[in-house]
Amino acid sequence: MALYPLRFQPLYKHSVWGGRRFESLLRRNLEPGDDFAESWEICDHGEDQSTVLYGPMAGATLQQLVIREGGDLLGRHHPRTRFPLLLKYLDARRRLSVQVHPDDATATRMQRSDAGKTEAWVVLQVDAGSSIWAGFGRPVDRDMLRQAIAAGELEALLHHFQPRVGQCVFLPARTVHALGEGLLVVEIQQSSDLTFRLYDWNRVGADGKPRRLHIEEGLEAIDYRQGRIEPHRPQPTPRPHVERLVECEKFILDRWQFQAPQPAGGDRRCHLVTVLDGTIALEHDPSRKPLVLGDTALLPAAAGTIEITPLNNAPATLLDAYLP
Numbered sequence: 001m002a003l004y005p006l007r008f009q010p011l012y013k014h015s016v017w018g019g020r021r022f023e024s025l026l027r028r029n030l031e032p033g034d035d036f037a038e039s040w041e042i043c044d045h046g047e048d049q050s051t052v053l054y055g056p057m058a059g060a061t062l063q064q065l066v067i068r069e070g071g072d073l074l075g076r077h078h079p080r081t082r083f084p085l086l087l088k089y090l091d092a093r094r095r096l097s098v099q100v101h102p103d104d105a106t107a108t109r110m111q112r113s114d115a116g117k118t119e120a121w122v123v124l125q126v127d128a129g130s131s132i133w134a135g136f137g138r139p140v141d142r143d144m145l146r147q148a149i150a151a152g153e154l155e156a157l158l159h160h161f162q163p164r165v166g167q168c169v170f171l172p173a174r175t176v177h178a179l180g181e182g183l184l185v186v187e188i189q190q191s192s193d194l195t196f197r198l199y200d201w202n203r204v205g206a207d208g209k210p211r212r213l214h215i216e217e218g219l220e221a222i223d224y225r226q227g228r229i230e231p232h233r234p235q236p237t238p239r240p241h242v243e244r245l246v247e248c249e250k251f252i253l254d255r256w257q258f259q260a261p262q263p264a265g266g267d268r269r270c271h272l273v274t275v276l277d278g279t280i281a282l283e284h285d286p287s288r289k290p291l292v293l294g295d296t297a298l299l300p301a302a303a304g305t306i307e308i309t310p311l312n313n314a315p316a317t318l319l320d321a322y323l324p
Contacts, residue, residue, distance in 0.1 A: 003072045003300035005282045006057065006065075008050035013038035016205055019093030021184050025125060026089065026294035035206070038090050041296035042272050044083035045191050055286030062298075075268040075301025077323050085251055085321060086191045087272050087296060089184070090121075096179045097211070098133065098154055098199040101192070102221035103173035110217065112194055116173040118250045119189035120232075122319060123163045124276065127182025132169060133158040134177045134229030142219050145198075149215055154199045159228040167231040168245040168253070174223035186274060188321045190250050196221055247324070254320045259313050264320065266305030271322045273297055273308070278316025283307040 010028070018037030022028040030036055042062070043050050049061035057065065062083050071078045101117035102110065121132075137159040148154045158176065163169065163183070171177050176198065179185065196218035197211065205211045234243040234255065241258040255276075256262065265271050274296040281290050282297055283306050290311055291297060299306050310316035 003057070003069060003302050004055055005285045005303065005306060006055075006298040006300065007053050007285070007287055008042060008062070008296070008298070009053055011040040011043060011048055011050065012036055013040065016203065016211075017092055017094040017096050017181075019091045021091040021093075021125065022089065022294070025184060027292070028294070034093070036091060038088050039294075040086065040088045041274065042083070042085065042087040042298055043191065045086060045193060048193075053287065069300075072302035073300045074270055077269055077301075082191060084191055084323065085272060086189050087274060087321060088187050088189075089124075089294060090179065090187055092179045092181055092183045092185075094203075095181045095201060097197040097201070098158070098176060098178045099195050099197050100176045100218050100221050101173050101195055106174070106221050107192075107194055110220070114194040115190055115192040117190050117192040117194055118173045118248060119171050119187055120246045120251075120253055121169045121171070121179070121185040121187050122245065122253075122255075122276070123165055123167050123169070123183060123185050125184035126163055126165055130162060130182035131160045131180035132163050132177070132183070133160045133180070134169060134171060135159045135175060135226050137228065141224055142222075145219060145222070146215070149198055152199075152202065161230065163231065168234070168255075169229065170232050170246045170248070171229065172223075172226075172248070174221055175226050175229060176222060177229070186276070186319065188246075188251055188253055188272070188319070242320075245319075249324060252322055252324055256308075256318045256320060257315065259310055259315050261307050261309040263305045264308050265299045265301070265303060268301055269322055270301045271299040271320055273299065273321075274319050276317040276319060278314055279311045280316050280318065281309045281311060283309075
């Protein structure tokens with residue numbers, strides 16, 4: 001069966017730091033509660049599976065598509081045992097823990113079943129005074145970090161800045177980081193949920209107890225050569241409406257700002273597109289519903305070139321994530 005642009009049911013994750021901006025900003029219909037932390041838009045991660053909403057493939061999970069239609073889905077990046085990227089939105093009503101993700105080699109050495117995790121954030125909403133912590137403000141070593149964690153002084157060693165809407169923050173695996181309160185971001189990452197918490201701001205979880213820390217694992221995973229992480233500066237591309245936000249060995253992330261129809265795909269690889277502004281229509285989309293802020297679609301490799309059209313020639317912005 002020929003593949004077509006695929007749209008999926010979001011999966012919501014709850015945490016003490018979440019809120020309800022998926023409802024107020026992304027216009028989602030949420031159940032009661034004020035702890036909606038993550039909306040996983042495209043995922044193939046164990047039991048966490050994106051499910052197709054429309055068309056002949058409706059009801060299929062992303063893992064099933066990788067197994068049954070891997071060549072058509074992934075194109076030149078086939079074969080894979082699971083879909084390699086995960087796209088999500090994060091609503092940080094409160095700040096996240098200070099944490100680190102291992103790289104693939106470290107995860108394997110630790111005998112973890114999950115992969116490493118390199119990620120990037122694009123900032124969508126910022127409250128006054130919101131901060132991001134990323135990298136170290138001065139040279140550190142393992143003993144310094146261990147002592148700072150024990151004394152509750154880890155924050156003093158971290159670099160931080162106040163982000164602006166539209167900025168992209170690239171976080172290679174092994175980077176210590178934390179997302180501050182008052183931020184809504186979209187994240188593209190390796191398909192992994194392997195996280196080591198180093199410090200959790202002395203708070204408790206929903207059960208009234210401190211959340212578990214992973215200090216020894218985290219200290220092993222850190223890249224101690226990592227200096228300050230600053231927002232990435234977008235780079236031009238040969239396409240005037242497209243700028244390059246991130247290019248690394250795990251993924252490429254582009255931002256489109258356009259008003260006229262533009263072709264996507266057609267390069268023998270799949271693309272993940274998510275809308276940041278405006279309203280767009282996807283050629284061959286069986287739902288016949290436009291995509292608006294927060295809506296995401298997967299363009300399979302075998303679907304060829306797909307025309308993306310901003311409705312009424314109004315300005316639109318989207319992110320396009322794909323494998324190198």
